[in-house]
Amino acid sequence: MAVKATKSKSKRAPKAAKSNLQASGEELLQYYREMLMIRRFEEKAGQLYGMGLIGGFCHLYIGQEAVVVGMQAAVTDDDAVITSYRDHGHMLACGMDPRGVMAELTGRSGGYSHGKGGSMHMFSKEKNFFGGHGIVAAQVPLGTGVAFAHKYNKTKNVSLTYLGDGAINQGQVYESMNMAALWSLPVIYVIENNKYAMGTSQERASAGTELYMRGTAYGVPGEQIDGMDVVAVRAAAEMAVTHCRDGKGPFILEMMTYRYRGHSMSDPAKYRKREEVQKMRSERDPIEHVRQLLLDGGYADEDVLKQFGREVKDIVSDAAEFAQNSPEPDMSELWTDILVDA
Amino acid sequence: MPIQVLMPALSPTMTEGTLAKWLKSEGDAVSSGDVIAEIETDKATMEVEAVDEGIIGKLLVAEGTEGVAVNSPIAVLLADGEDASAADVAAPAAPAPVAESPVAAEPAAAAGPAPVQSIAAEPEWTGATVTQTLRESLRDGMAEEMRRDEKVFLIGEEVAQYEGAYKVSQGLLEEFGAERVIDTPITEHGFAGLAVGAGFMGLRPVVEFMTFNFAMQAIDHIINSAAKTLYMSGGQMGCPIVFRGPNGPASRVGAQHSQCYASWYAHCPGLKVISPYSASDAKGLLKSAIRDPNPVIFLENELIYGNSFDVPEDDDYTVPIGKAKVLREGTDVTLIAHSIMVGRALEAADTLAGEGLSAEVIDLRTIRPLDLETIIESVKKTNRVVSCEEGWPFAGIGSEIAMIVMENAFDWLDAPVGRVAGLDIPMPYAANLEKAALPQAEHIVEAAKTACYRT
Ligand SMILES: Cc1ncc(C[n+]2csc(CCOP(=O)(O)OP(=O)(O)O)c2C)c(N)n1
Numbered sequence: 080m081a082v083k084a085t086k087s088k089s090k091r092a093p094k095a096a097k098s099n100l101q102a103s104g105e106e107l108l109q110y111y112r113e114m115l116m117i118r119r120f121e122e123k124a125g126q127l128y129g130m131g132l133i134g135g136f137c138h139l140y141i142g143q144e145a146v147v148v149g150m151q152a153a154v155t156d157d158d159a160v161i162t163s164y165r166d167h168g169h170m171l172a173c174g175m176d177p178r179g180v181m182a183e184l185t186g187r188s189g190g191y192s193h194g195k196g197g198s199m200h201m202f203s204k205e206k207n208f209f210g211g212h213g214i215v216a217a218q219v220p221l222g223t224g225v226a227f228a229h230k231y232n233k234t235k236n237v238s239l240t241y242l243g244d245g246a247i248n249q250g251q252v253y254e255s256m257n258m259a260a261l262w263s264l265p266v267i268y269v270i271e272n273n274k275y276a277m278g279t280s281q282e283r284a285s286a287g288t289e290l291y292m293r294g295t296a297y298g299v300p301g302e303q304i305d306g307m308d309v310v311a312v313r314a315a316a317e318m319a320v321t322h323c324r325d326g327k328g329p330f331i332l333e334m335m336t337y338r339y340r341g342h343s344m345s346d347p348a349k350y351r352k353r354e355e356v357q358k359m360r361s362e363r364d365p366i367e368h369v370r371q372l373l374l375d376g377g378y379a380d381e382d383v384l385k386q387f388g389r390e391v392k393d394i395v396s397d398a399a400e401f402a403q404n405s406p407e408p409d410m411s412e413l414w415t416d417i418l419v420d421a
Numbered sequence: 422m423p424i425q426v427l428m429p430a431l432s433p434t435m436t437e438g439t440l441a442k443w444l445k446s447e448g449d450a451v452s453s454g455d456v457i458a459e460i461e462t463d464k465a466t467m468e469v470e471a472v473d474e475g476i477i478g479k480l481l482v483a484e485g486t487e488g489v490a491v492n493s494p495i496a497v498l499l500a501d502g503e504d505a506s507a508a509d510v511a512a513p514a515a516p517a518p519v520a521e522s523p524v525a526a527e528p529a530a531a532a533g534p535a536p537v538q539s540i541a542a543e544p545e546w547t548g549a550t551v552t553q554t555l556r557e558s559l560r561d562g563m564a565e566e567m568r569r570d571e572k573v574f575l576i577g578e579e580v581a582q583y584e585g586a587y588k589v590s591q592g593l594l595e596e597f598g599a600e601r602v603i604d605t606p607i608t609e610h611g612f613a614g615l616a617v618g619a620g621f622m623g624l625r626p627v628v629e630f631m632t633f634n635f636a637m638q639a640i641d642h643i644i645n646s647a648a649k650t651l652y653m654s655g656g657q658m659g660c661p662i663v664f665r666g667p668n669g670p671a672s673r674v675g676a677q678h679s680q681c682y683a684s685w686y687a688h689c690p691g692l693k694v695i696s697p698y699s700a701s702d703a704k705g706l707l708k709s710a711i712r713d714p715n716p717v718i719f720l721e722n723e724l725i726y727g728n729s730f731d732v733p734e735d736d737d738y739t740v741p742i743g744k745a746k747v748l749r750e751g752t753d754v755t756l757i758a759h760s761i762m763v764g765r766a767l768e769a770a771d772t773l774a775g776e777g778l779s780a781e782v783i784d785l786r787t788i789r790p791l792d793l794e795t796i797i798e799s800v801k802k803t804n805r806v807v808s809c810e811e812g813w814p815f816a817g818i819g820s821e822i823a824m825i826v827m828e829n830a831f832d833w834l835d836a837p838v839g840r841v842a843g844l845d846i847p848m849p850y851a852a853n854l855e856k857a858a859l860p861q862a863e864h865i866v867e868a869a870k871t872a873c874y875r876t
């Protein structure tokens with residue numbers, strides 16, 4: 080799947096389409112496995128939610144897996160990631176432990192935040208994952224600040240700052256882009272355009288739906304990418320990362336993607352037709368796409384993929400088991416981590 | 422092993438629902454993500470998706486059944502090679518255990534704010550001092566900390582080339598360069614968030630708000646991003662940051678530029694809030710704030726930037742956060758104030774002395790954590806308290822002082838706690854109205870006399 084042609088009038092970067100649209104069998108297998116892990120994890124989270132083991136809001140990433148897996152394929156462990164509340168996939172892609180993530184969802188002591196953050200608020204300093212943020216678009220200036228620190232510290236690292244098609248309309252996004260462009264900060268704004276912000280379709284919220292062009296006024300280049308194609312995502316990410324590492328400032332990648340589930344677990348999703356979801360699922364599924372590439376290219380046969388499926392399932396089951404058996408946080412946790420001892 | 426499909430809860434409050442429709446029949450193959458049924462709650466109709474793959478061995482609940490309890494089995498899924506007889510075995514008589522509801526937390530000790538350990542005051546300074554304005558002392562405090570730690574940088578509107586809208590950052594750009602003294606666009610929400618992100622990375626931003634009135638645009642990042650992240654991350658990711666700038670009523674600038682935010686920020690766990698009066702305290706506390714690993718709100722007062730004080734000549738002199746200071750000892754009544762009101766409380770104490778009343782004056786210096794120890798010790802001595810602030814009375818700092826005095830020294834009180842505060846109105850512009858809206862020394866005198874039953 081090629082990168083969609085862009086009509087960007089913004090400062091143009093070399094087209095991703097020409098760069099690296101070939102992936103080796105090994106790479107494809109890795110992406111397949113990572114995407115499958117996210118999907119199975121999310122399905123399990125949905126199930127645990129249904130059993131009352133996960134509370135509150137729980138936003139699943141099912142359908143969007145190629146975005147984060149493709150982006151991660153282009154960065155190193157020292158690069159930073161920050162996103163919204165729809166964050167489980169990002170955490171797994173950053174290499175965070177599925178047990179710790181699932182146990183945070185169930186609010187247990189074994190969770191990344193000892194049960195004090197929940198689905199929307201998880202962090203891993205070790206993995207350079209900066210959250211998990213519940214206020215729409217708050218992660219955008221925060222991620223820009225992470226990039227500011229990269230520059231201040233004179234490292235070559237980048238900050239992958241994810242936001243939604245709804246978040247893009249927040250004022251702080253433009254405040255951030257302006258500063259990022261002004262100071263040439265190494266931040267990639269990854270817009271995950273899944274067509275809806277809760278029940279509001281992109282058309283009903285955004286005047287001008289070419290979101291990759293939202294940086295035009297600041298001279299921030301942007302590209303629109305097929306976010307259901309992990310290889311296209313990776314190619315675009317490589318281009319944007321190079322741009323940032325070369326000191327050329329921020330980049331916008333608009334990933335055209337889709338979420339299969341409701342906005343959160345309690346959303347009946349009446350604002351779209353079942354056929355629309357079904358069509359996406361059957362024709363554009365990012366995991367199925369890679370599966371076909373693997374089979375067609377002769378990189379793997381059904382048995383190998385089945386084996387992958389079993390392995391992933393075991394990891395997810397183990398995480399779920401852990402998340403249910405991990406004790407609730409000790410009452411003393413109420414009063415810890417409010418302030419660091421000076 | 423056959424797998425049971427359970428009736429899911431679609432929201433944390435759902436306990437039962439109607440199984441409206443089966444979309445699969447016994448014998449159908451399903452894979453993860455397939456919609457197998459529709460269920461209805463009082464609020465909505467939702468689809469149930471398969472989590473596991475297999476073959477529907479048995480549908481345990483008929484279409485149209487109402488009142489199906491959450492977590493009870495509704496179908497049995499067979500793995501490859503299992504036959505329907507296995508389904509019978511799997512269909513249990515007893516409902517699956519319902520997830521334990523969260524254990525109700527024991528009520529948090531007294532409902533008061535988090536317990537604070539007692540903090541030692543700074544040792545009395547006996548060395549050399551230099552006479553400095555509050556403005557200069559703040560600049561020196563920042564400069565010394567920037568020399569000491571490369572991670573410290575100053576960011577805000579007009580802080581670099583213009584040297585601060587109120588000239589607090591004079592000379593900093595020249596000494597530290599544009600990489601560490603950073604002029605921003607007028608974008609409080611954005612640069613506050615950016616600074617918090619840099620703080621997550623371990624840098625130590627000092628964010629200057631031209632005045633705290635404009636920090637309202639940034640309050641989401643101050644509270645939601647800076648103050649709460651340490652807790653939400655289970656202690657992993659903190660934010661060593663100082664938000665500083667002029668706070669409180671200014672002069673003849675009308676309602677939008679004249680307001681005290683002490684009680685707004687003091688309300689929030691995860692923040693420290695400082696509001697000094699003297700230049701030596703301001704400098705010593707600003708240095709402590711910059712060294713502190715937590716988010717600190719540092720409230721200055723524009724009207725006293727030009728006031729001069731003696732400041733210790735020592736670039737390592739700090740004042741501990743959380744310790745109030747008794748500026749004047751007395752026996753009849755305790756006047757508790759912070760920032761510009763300290764000057765008025767001292768003035769009131771002079772007047773009261775002329776009328777035969779001995780007032781003790783406490784400069785809070787830090788609002789959060791509040792120095793309970795110093796306040797209570799004083800109350801036990803004078804038995805009467807008047808709180809003095811420029812902010813609005815409702816839910817103000819005085820309200821908190823009254824409460825903690827009642828909680829901790831009720832039996833020592835000989836009169837109700839008195840409150841001097843700004844009038845409960847937006848700040849008017851007209852000179853006479855503005856004057857009437859602001860608490861003056863004479864109001865403190867009056868309140869103190871009332872507390873001493875001397876009217
Ligand atoms: C400032 C703010 N306003 C409203 C909300 C409630 N809310 C949560 S998610 C959401 C929709 C966001 O949609 P989008 O940015 O497209 O991200 P997606 O959920 O599609 O990933 C809204 C309105 C919020 N969390 N924060």
Ligand SMILES: [Mg+2]
Pocket residue numbers: 243244245271272273274275276277
């Ligand atoms: Mg969206």
